[in-house]
Amino acid sequence: MPDQVEQWLAELLRLNDEEEKVTEKQIKIVQAAVEIFAEKGYSATSTSEIAQKAGVAEGTIFRHYKTKQNLLIAIVTPIMEKLVAPFVIRNFQEVLNVQYEHFEDFMRAMLINRLAFTRKYAPVLKVMIHEIPFNPDLQAQFMEHVSTNVVERVRRIVVHFQAQGQIIEAPADSIVRMCASTIVGYAVTRYLLAPERDWNDDEEIDLMVRFMMHGLSLNPVR
Amino acid sequence: MPDQVEQWLAELLRLNDEEEKVTEKQIKIVQAAVEIFAEKGYSATSTSEIAQKAGVAEGTIFRHYKTKQNLLIAIVTPIMEKLVAPFVIRNFQEVLNVQYEHFEDFMRAMLINRLAFTRKYAPVLKVMIHEIPFNPDLQAQFMEHVSTNVVERVRRIVVHFQAQGQIIEAPADSIVRMCASTIVGYAVTRYLLAPERDWNDDEEIDLMVRFMMHGLSLNPVR
Amino acid sequence: MPDQVEQWLAELLRLNDEEEKVTEKQIKIVQAAVEIFAEKGYSATSTSEIAQKAGVAEGTIFRHYKTKQNLLIAIVTPIMEKLVAPFVIRNFQEVLNVQYEHFEDFMRAMLINRLAFTRKYAPVLKVMIHEIPFNPDLQAQFMEHVSTNVVERVRRIVVHFQAQGQIIEAPADSIVRMCASTIVGYAVTRYLLAPERDWNDDEEIDLMVRFMMHGLSLNPVR
Amino acid sequence: MPDQVEQWLAELLRLNDEEEKVTEKQIKIVQAAVEIFAEKGYSATSTSEIAQKAGVAEGTIFRHYKTKQNLLIAIVTPIMEKLVAPFVIRNFQEVLNVQYEHFEDFMRAMLINRLAFTRKYAPVLKVMIHEIPFNPDLQAQFMEHVSTNVVERVRRIVVHFQAQGQIIEAPADSIVRMCASTIVGYAVTRYLLAPERDWNDDEEIDLMVRFMMHGLSLNPVR
DNA sequence: TATGAATGAGCTTTCATTCAT
């Protein structure tokens, strides 16, 4: 029943769908930009290249986005919001309490959900990863969205399951980081580093869930 | 006794230490370049900026490195080699068999050793991470060094400990990936994302080792 | 009775008043254009800026004026005509003979009349002054209107009063130029350079008339 | 003996002659720029046009002057300083008292001196006149140099000769303005509007001096 | 009639690279 998350999410997204009209040319520009940004990096991409690939005049890009850096932000912002949307849902914690009796269920749901998201937006996410460290505006966005919204909320989830005795007592930040590393490590390998490899996603997900659950279990080993 | 690794490593490095003479100006150039590359990214950095920060004339950079991209490679290559050096040692597997009876010992040794390395070369590693995806030459280097040398060798280690029944039967690649994710996730958070936070490295290392060992243990949970 | 000039002028203007209908938008465009042209100069003003200030679409400007340079000419031409209108009157010389027995009366009348005009159209006159030297079309207009019509006619007036022994024998062109300099010098200082200063126009006019009359008198000095 | 002014001036200018080294290319750039600025106006002149006329690469302009507007200022500033230099001389007033017993001598000296200057630097002065109203930096320069230094000092000269009873009692500002108008009016007509005409400078100077002296004399007319 | 999206030429400026000194 993890898709329930997606349900609550839906209402949130409906707002976003009513965005200002985007012309056909704008869509082409964004598509071209994402492709080339992902391929050569933002700074190494020229606006004339984007215009050419998008099949529009260079001036058209600047009519709509004013600056090149504005185009980058216009691309990244909505994806950044969608990236954290499942965590930003109003009654996040209660939902999870009801939905996911065990930490394992929660982990699996999140894993599946966000991996699907990664598959869908892989190129934009690649651009995000590479440009956030060099772009103060994106950094601020990231700080606000991810740090404030996601890490803090997931932290509380971890504490919650720790209180229930489901997972080990250890700094919640560290636990969050290790789980995130496992998931992000898979996402990066799967969709950015070696997308051409023959992946068995179900098996990998099972393995990761087992790895994290065992890793955080209270049992002594051997 | 993990420092033994460093001993074998020494012989390897001796070759590197006998590099061609580098002038004082070259050192300043490289220092300046690394700093600015790490701060703004390779493409967004101009050679005049590097020259200014290094206190040399712009022509001097090109006298030594011919092109800007050459300078990048001159910076990254030796660090890439040092990064994988501990794995490239000739009799790697035998050494490990003797040195590390348990997978845990091996993991811990590697973790400590490579984290020290990351701390030392954090800026260059940041540049590497960001430029490898966009630079064919660096990509080739990375493929050769990391894929061929490291992953393949560590893979065999994993298989070795699987055969001994120390860790679960699962695709070795996946196990390598999950461990690498855990370590790299820490390194990135520790030295790139939040270096200013108050870190307790020993505790974190213990936690990660426990996380990985439990995660890969044969025991059923609960 | 200098307003008599204005009377003759009236007939001339009646033609101009029957101009083609100008829409409300056109007026706004011209107002905006004059303001910005006067502030930043013609070349440094963009049509989009004019459109924005006028509250119309950029296309509307081009629907009415075809080109930017056309807009400039549409602004300057009628003012240029009005500027020289008092001199262009058909029976100019006779009128003056009757009206103004003394050169001083003529000078004073002209001074007052054209200063009022300058006050009214100061911004457009500023644009004119700045663009005539760089715009062949405006140059031609200026040559025709000012040189042919004004200078030549005023020249004849000067000769007339010289013949009467009211003013010194000297090249009429030089006399015209010195009087024009005195008047234009005041107009420029008064309305362009230091409009915010506290001016006593009547006193200044008296002083200028005295300056010119003494300057051109036959009396020896001292 | 009006050239005495030039003598005192010499010492001042010697400082300026020891300017920083200007390369041959810089001179060509400035020459080309002045010519085209004077012909089409600053805003309507492109840097590529300047580069072409100067026979240098476009980049060379920016290596030396950083921005186009900087080039303008580099051209105008020294001429603005030279323009006011004769007035800025330290013991200006005393010098004049000794040198010029009569206001007429002073006027004639100034007239001849500054007209020679105008002839020499006519193109730059044209650029100055046109760009000062639209360029805040030049405006500030002009205010400081001309208002503070020139007008104020000449004002005092006028007051001095008024006290001696050589010229009429009238607002000194107005007297300064009328004399300046006469001179500038000639300079503009002579060197900018109709340089091709056949001018008799000596005669014009005599006439202007007479015009101003009579214009400011205490005698009643007629 | 009025609009404003679209254009592409041209703008100022930056850049990696060369080379005479």
Add this chain to the structure above:
DNA sequence: GATGAATGAAAGCTCATTCAT
């Protein structure tokens, strides 16, 4: 070896103008 003036290609961006709606 080191310099920094010079380069010209290409960058991001602006502009006057057009045209389908």
